[in-house]
Amino acid sequence: MPNLETLDDVRGFLRICLTPRGQFPGRTVEELANVMPAWLADRLADHAPDVAELRAAADRARTAYVTALEAWITAATAEESTPAAELPAPAKQPAGTPRP
Incomplete structure (x- = not known):
């Protein structure tokens, strides 16, 4: 699990999750929202309570x-x-x- 302390850390990690690489085509934001694990949603909530x-x-x-x-x-x-x-x-x- 990555160390996501700052808003920029969380936003950057979420962007990586959307980015195509190798055989992985990337995700849409909707797909990411559907598969986001609780630990990542918790980090997001720390920086974007309205989204949480x-x-x-x-x-x-x-x-x-x-x-x-x-x-x-x-x-x-x-x-x-x-x-x-x-x-x-x-x-x-x-x-x-x-x-x-």
């Missing part, structure tokens, strides 16, 4: 989606299905946090 909050909100939305999908799939009948409007809403952002 967006990632957390996306994770909460994904969890809510998976829960709703599971409820819909496993309902025995249409009457048992829970309309999306009745499912619990994803957790709200803390007060004072900018909205995406």
